[in-house]
Structure formats: structure tokens, C-alpha cells
Amino acid sequence: MALRPNPVATYRVQLTPANDFAAVAGHLDRLAALGISHLYLSPVTEAVPGSSHGYDVVDHTRVRAELGGMDGLVALLDRLADRGMAALVDHVPNHVSIAQPELNPRWWQLLAEGPTSPTAGWFDVDWDVAGGRVVLPVLGQPLHELLDGGGVTIDAGAGVLRVGPQCFPLANDT
Numbered sequence: 001m002a003l004r005p006n007p008v009a010t011y012r013v014q015l016t017p018a019n020d021f022a023a024v025a026g027h028l029d030r031l032a033a034l035g036i037s038h039l040y041l042s043p044v045t046e047a048v049p050g051s052s053h054g055y056d057v058v059d060h061t062r063v064r065a066e067l068g069g070m071d072g073l074v075a076l077l078d079r080l081a082d083r084g085m086a087a088l089v090d091h092v093p094n095h096v097s098i099a100q101p102e103l104n105p106r107w108w109q110l111l112a113e114g115p116t117s118p119t120a121g122w123f124d125v126d127w128d129v130a131g132g133r134v135v136l137p138v139l140g141q142p143l144h145e146l147l148d149g150g151g152v153t154i155d156a157g158a159g160v161l162r163v164g165p166q167c168f169p170l171a172n173d174t
Helices: 021-025 028-033 069-082 107-117 143-148
Strands: 011-013 039-044 044-049 059-061 085-087 152-155 160-164 166-169
Touching: 011 059, 021 069, 059 069, 107 166, 143 152
Parallel strands: 011 039, 039 085
Antiparallel strands: 044 059, 152 160, 160 166
């Protein structure tokens, strides 16, 4: 069956770990019978592990493992093609998570290198607010309480600052 190059009728699919590529593939016959030409898949890129919605992307270059990864996506695309259907992929650059910096390599690089980072243009940072530094509201209690309780630590060997459960890179010249 030939693929329809242009959408005739789309059906939006919210992908989640519970509704992954394999689960969606199980509905293709019904959708094809309805005249759906294209599935609109959203979102497909690597998100914070366990995310229920997937819009907290940490790596735009990888297909989300919890959805079946690249193999699962290719299998779904093959099953769509078998029915003369195709997919539209929602790939939105501003779907990004910075909540766990160590999971997002581009955010980590920006935090480590500042405005000269090659990834600085990926994020909307007002570099003038704090003299070229990123200001983040991460303290869950007053700083002196965190310091007194050991809630802020520096691991110079690993080049990281830990604030409670969060981890941040130290700038290269720190």
C-alpha cells in the first residue's frame, strides 16, 4: 500500500510509558478503518525518567527509552507504512527540563560554561541580571539553615555543588 505523503486526517497520540509505541501499534487497524492517514506522535524524545507526560525533555537527540526507544519507534513506523499510514512527530525545542541538571547535557554545559557555552542559545537566560551568572530558585530553606545542616556540599573532585538532592556543575575556573 502506498503512503499518503500529505495528511488527510491526523490523530494525536499522547505518548506515555503506559501508552508507548507498542501500545499505540495495537490501535492501528481501528484508526486506519476510520480513515486516519497520519498519527501525530507527542512527545517522543528522552524525558526525565518516570515522567507521566514527557514534555520535560532532557535530550532532544534520543528517542525516549521508556516508550520503546528507536527500535520501538521504527517498529511503529513500519506498522503504519504497512497500512499506508505515516507519522508526524512533535519535536518542540522548548519542551525541556532543567529540574535535574545532571540529566540534561546541554543545560549542564550551560551551567558549567556560562554565556560562552555553545549551548547558551538553547535557553532563555538573561545574562545581565547577575553579571553573567544563572540565578536559580533552588533553596528549600534559608541558606544558613542548609549550611548548618550540611545540606550544601562541594565535591571538588567531581566538580559539583550539591544543594540537598540537586546537583550542579562548578564552573571550570571555580
